[in-house]
Amino acid sequence: MTVGSRLRPFRTGWWLVALGVLVGLAAAQVVLARTTPLYRSTTQLFVGAAGPADTTTAAYNGGLFTQQRVASYVSLIESDRLGREVVDDLRLPVPAEQLAGQVTGTALPNTVILQITVTDTSARGARDVAAAYGRHVIDDVTELERPDPSAPSAVKVSTLQPASLERDPVSPDAVRDRGLGALLGLLAGGGLAVLVSRRRRTVATVEDVGAAIGAPVLATVPRDGGSTGTPPATLLDPASAGPEEARLLRTRVYPPGGASAPATVVVTSPDRDQATTRLAVQFAAAVARGGRRVLLVDADLGRPQLSSSLGCADVEGLAEVLAGTADESAVIRPAGPGGVAVLPAGRRRGEADDEVAGLFAAPKMRALLDTLCTAYDTVVVAGPPVLTDGDAGAVGALGDGCLLVAVAGTTRRRRLAQAAATLSWYGVALLGGVLVQVPERSARPRRTRYPADPDRAAAMATGTVEPDAPFGPAAPSGRLLPTSAPAGNDPS
Numbered sequence: 402m403t404v405g406s407r408l409r410p411f412r413t414g415w416w417l418v419a420l421g422v423l424v425g426l427a428a429a430q431v432v433l434a435r436t437t438p439l440y441r442s443t444t445q446l447f448v449g450a451a452g453p454a455d456t457t458t459a460a461y462n463g464g465l466f467t468q469q470r471v472a473s474y475v476s477l478i479e480s481d482r483l484g485r486e487v488v489d490d491l492r493l494p495v496p497a498e499q500l501a502g503q504v505t506g507t508a509l510p511n512t513v514i515l516q517i518t519v520t521d522t523s524a525r526g527a528r529d530v531a532a533a534y535g536r537h538v539i540d541d542v543t544e545l546e547r548p549d550p551s552a553p554s555a556v557k558v559s560t561l562q563p564a565s566l567e568r569d570p571v572s573p574d575a576v577r578d579r580g581l582g583a584l585l586g587l588l589a590g591g592g593l594a595v596l597v598s599r600r601r602r603t604v605a606t607v608e609d610v611g612a613a614i615g616a617p618v619l620a621t622v623p624r625d626g627g628s629t630g631t632p633p634a635t636l637l638d639p640a641s642a643g644p645e646e647a648r649l650l651r652t653r654v655y656p657p658g659g660a661s662a663p664a665t666v667v668v669t670s671p672d673r674d675q676a677t678t679r680l681a682v683q684f685a686a687a688v689a690r691g692g693r694r695v696l697l698v699d700a701d702l703g704r705p706q707l708s709s710s711l712g713c714a715d716v717e718g719l720a721e722v723l724a725g726t727a728d729e730s731a732v733i734r735p736a737g738p739g740g741v742a743v744l745p746a747g748r749r750r751g752e753a754d755d756e757v758a759g760l761f762a763a764p765k766m767r768a769l770l771d772t773l774c775t776a777y778d779t780v781v782v783a784g785p786p787v788l789t790d791g792d793a794g795a796v797g798a799l800g801d802g803c804l805l806v807a808v809a810g811t812t813r814r815r816r817l818a819q820a821a822a823t824l825s826w827y828g829v830a831l832l833g834g835v836l837v838q839v840p841e842r843s844a845r846p847r848r849t850r851y852p853a854d855p856d857r858a859a860a861m862a863t864g865t866v867e868p869d870a871p872f873g874p875a876a877p878s879g880r881l882l883p884t885s886a887p888a889g890n891d892p893s
Contacts, residue, residue, distance in 0.1 A: 422586045448513045711745075
């Protein structure tokens with residue numbers, strides 16, 4: 402598995418990732434709005450030994466004494482006794498136990514500094530409580546360190562840093578909470594994108610199609626590839642350059658200088674859709690622009706979408722030729738001034754028509770294709786859908802190769818795999834798959850533009866353009882025709 406395939410769920414499900422981030426940010430904002438801000442104020446007290454320090458030894462001993470005593474003052478700061486004194490002093494409407502929970506005393510390591518930190522819902526309230534705690538600590542420590550009421554205190558406590566007024570709340574942390582919300586939303590959205598990609602039932606990528614049919618994907622056609630909405634007859638116009646994806650498909654099927662090339666190519670899909678018909682027209686036009694004589698055959702006798710789109714739905718065609726009531730030379734008609742001719746489906750059609758049913762399995766269809774391959778370099782057959790028409794397998798087996806078309810976001814993986822299995826059961830040579838209606842960003846690779854060839858530009862201006870690329874020789878007439886029905890049941 403490549404890095405691109407690992408990242409594909411995030412590219413296709415980018416909106417889920419973006420939605421997850423937005424939801425995470427919104428949730429963080431709701432939490433911030435519902436959280437009461439807390440402010441913090443800090444004051445520091447210096448504790449020193451009382452009395453003169455005449456010698457260095459006396460000063461050292463006094464420092465050790467105060468360091469030992471400072472650690473015990475922390476318990477005094479966090480006691481309910483001091484909390485009651487501050488509550489009475491400031492006349493606060495809170496219990497002493499609650500106020501004591503908002504106060505933290507700290508003895509700074511290796512110093513004689515005592516730090517008092519107060520957290521409150523008001524910046525001024527935190528400062529006033531911290532200042533009151535500082536005053537009462539000084540009074541209480543002085544009183545406690547005086548063993549005799551008439552004697553001086555053993556320590557001297559003074560304010561080193563007055564209580565500060567901090568107007569910025571310490572909680573909640575908006576930057577931290579929003580970042581955490583975005584991160585959690587990103588993880589949730591990414592996980593959902595991967596889950597959706599795994600649970601998705603329709604094909605969306607080249608890997609999906611390749612895994613379903615067990616064959617390479619020869620081309621991908623974007624949603625606007627081939628000018629969606631353009632009449633098929635216009636796509637057959639030789640003056641039109643045609644979509645680049647159709648030319649790529651032509652090159653994959655007919656590589657320049659190849660040893661052999663399929664004379665008959667069947668284009669089909671698991672289910673009936675207009676995109677398959679359009680692809681057959683684009684492919685036939687691209688092959689014709691390469692310098693070949695091309696015949697486009699509508700073999701979907703049940704619902705001939707190709708004939709309808711080309712305006713020849715109510716004329717004699719393939720059905721009459723197979724039934725023996727018309728000659729192929731009389732029903733083949735040019736689709737336009739280009740090199741593509743069309744053999745319509747004909748008037749005698751319908752799934753309930755007993756005279757039409759099973760005509761593709763008759764020897765006459767095989768003989769007809771052999772005759773057409775002598776008059777045309779390439780015969781492109783727009784076949785019926787594999788899983789909804791019983792004649793699809795027989796039509797595919799009559800060709801030298803078959804292109805299986807899948808519509809991105811529409812064709813189900815299970816249906817595509819079942820169609821590939823059905824074609825394999827009939828002995829169809831599957832050339833590869835084609836993924837159509839792909840989103841523009843996913844379908845088009847980054848391209849490099851090269852300067853135009855001056856000679857070719859002049860030839861295009863005069864209308865004497867040479868074929869796009871030379872082709873190898875056509876395949877011999879011996880196409881893949883099963884002499885007997887394969888063993889087992891038809892997978893369709």
